[in-house]
Amino acid sequence: MILHRNQKQAKKIENCHDGTGVLWCVEMLADYKKTTDGFKYVHDNVLEPGASIGQHLHTGDEELYVIVAGQGVMRVDGVEQSVQAGDMCLTRHGHSHDLTNGKDGPMHFLVICTNASV
Numbered sequence: 001m002i003l004h005r006n007q008k009q010a011k012k013i014e015n016c017h018d019g020t021g022v023l024w025c026v027e028m029l030a031d032y033k034k035t036t037d038g039f040k041y042v043h044d045n046v047l048e049p050g051a052s053i054g055q056h057l058h059t060g061d062e063e064l065y066v067i068v069a070g071q072g073v074m075r076v077d078g079v080e081q082s083v084q085a086g087d088m089c090l091t092r093h094g095h096s097h098d099l100t101n102g103k104d105g106p107m108h109f110l111v112i113c114t115n116a117s118v
Helices: none
Strands: 011-014 022-030 038-047 052-057 061-069 071-076 079-084 088-091 096-101 107-115
Touching (some): 061 071, 061 079, 088 096, 096 107
Antiparallel strands (some): 011 022, 022 038, 038 107, 052 096, 061 088, 061 107, 071 079, 071 096
16 A cells, blocks of 8 residues: 555644644544454654643553654653654654644654554
């Protein structure tokens, strides 16, 4: 399967997971109702300067954030760490995370989600 980025439209999402500001999301793969193991969705995202994705718990799935450009703060299970281009954050089943972009510019990141065997 080949998924072409240039054939997808960005969706404007405001206050994602009760965060603040605007997230631009391109759904490269979106199989949200998938119940078996495997990829559930892949998003190509841009978080505007100063915006955030609110804290949320993962149940039954795992999510990998890959920071492509920009910098900010990722919090996993309440522990904050700075993130920048090249960093990745893995949030496993039963854990929570959130992300806040810095104010210097947009943050570009990929989100890859798979169902977890629980």
